[in-house]
Amino acid sequence: MSGQALLGNLAVLGLAVAIGFELISRVPSLLHTPLMSATNAIHGVVLVGAMIAVGVSGADTLIKILGTIAVAFGTANIVGGFVVTNRQLGMFRRSERGKKER
């Protein structure tokens, strides 16, 4: 990694942290559990790294093993996180609708 690339990466990191703080501070506590399980799903993005690790040519057996575990872990993290968040959010209802149904 060149110095230039490192600085670029650091800039991206800094901006993403700033956006993260800003975004999350405004989520009401009502939605903190779905927020947490959604962000939880998002860190499963490490799957991308695992795919690269296990898929590049010349990966030896050790990398194949570790990488495949990492792919499975990352995918479970993503799929499980988004599905469970979707389930939670499907249960949140306003009162008007509830009254109409009755």
Next chain:
Amino acid sequence: MSYAITAAYIVAALLFIVGIRRLRNPETARIGNITSAIGMLIAVVATLFTPGITDYLWIVVGIFAGSAVGYISAERVAMTAMPQMVAAFNGVGGGAAALVAVSEFHRVHDLTHGPQLFVFTSAVLFSVLVGGVSFAGSVVAFAKLQGIWPARLRSFPGQALVNVLVFGGAVALGILVLVGDAGTPAVAIVLGLTAVLGILFVMPIGGADMPIVISLLNAFTGLAAAASGFALSNYVLIIAGSLVGASGTILTQLMSSSLGRSLPKILFGALAGGGKAAAQEQGGEEKPVHTASAEDVASILTADAESIIFVPGYGLAVAQAQKALSGLMEALEAQGKQVRFAIHPVAGRMPGHMNVLMAEAEVPYDKLIDLEDINDDFADTDVVLVVGANDVVNPQAKEAGDTPISGMPVLDVGAARRVVFIKRSLAPGFAGIDNPLFYDEEKTMMLFSDAREGLEGVLEAVKKG
């Protein structure tokens, strides 16, 4: 091609941001979650076209296995078990980040031999350290929440010293990898040490502090993913990882301030202070309380109240009484009463947990009011019904100086005209602090019962009218 991939990563990152942005409002939150999921799909599909990827077999195998496990567990899990679920996904995420870092180090080290670039190796080591702690810590948190971790296995004599030694060992070995020519085995040992560290770190922490630990480990996993992104020079990992790192940090901060305790005290207090949460001496004498039957409670709610606030605590969820409480809400509303729910930030086992449990029981979310917004309304409230909660309504948190709950913001239920507790016994709650509200015979009624049976009894009596 690689420009197109980078562009796809940036689109994915933007969709994550838009998705989280939509989580601010319950009306748009579900779309927000789907938006983030689409971003993830774009990132994963784009990665398949990475130059140099030639072997798709293990990618496909891993994705199938992971999808099956993730989907089935997410569909089946009970809402009360949400903290365990998040801990589990957290653990696999952290583990994946650490394994990616080890693999990448191994590959690069194999190609070049000799000391690696400083930034690359630092990123690898950081990812291994934080990812390893997050993985093992999450496993312990999961086991504790699931009730399969032996309760007496919390700490051992000299544990603080062992923690320092293990951490010191991991750091020393890391430095060796960084400046010397230690190869993959050394990095693997660092990973092993950080796993031990993760176990030691979460082991002493008690059940009520789990929300904090889970949200902290969530932040850790995000940071580990970001560090892997540095090692691979991959934007989508850096952006998504640091978004989650920042959000987890904020949530952790919010949680510890709603417990009224500093983060270091929660994390290290259990080791340093020992059993500070020991119950106060009750002094033997029996103080009188106003005991009530389900019929008494029903008549207070129907005949003598216009505005009513329910305070659900974790005991309610343990007794599976959410439905009974929402049924009581409907019955009272049918009689023209105003019914709202006061939700304390730590009412559940993770941030916002009680809101999900109430939503599952079909309580509309606009009736779920958080502590800051409802505390001033208690003074204008006729009856407050507290079910399965104690510490979060204990006025002693405001007064007494040196208790485990001192400084914790509490729901000001004592300001209401009448207070009804549904509670198994007078036993103090998790923090071991007696609640003076119990003994205010003018204001307070105690219905001694299991939360579910008690509520069902009250509901029946209300319906009979």
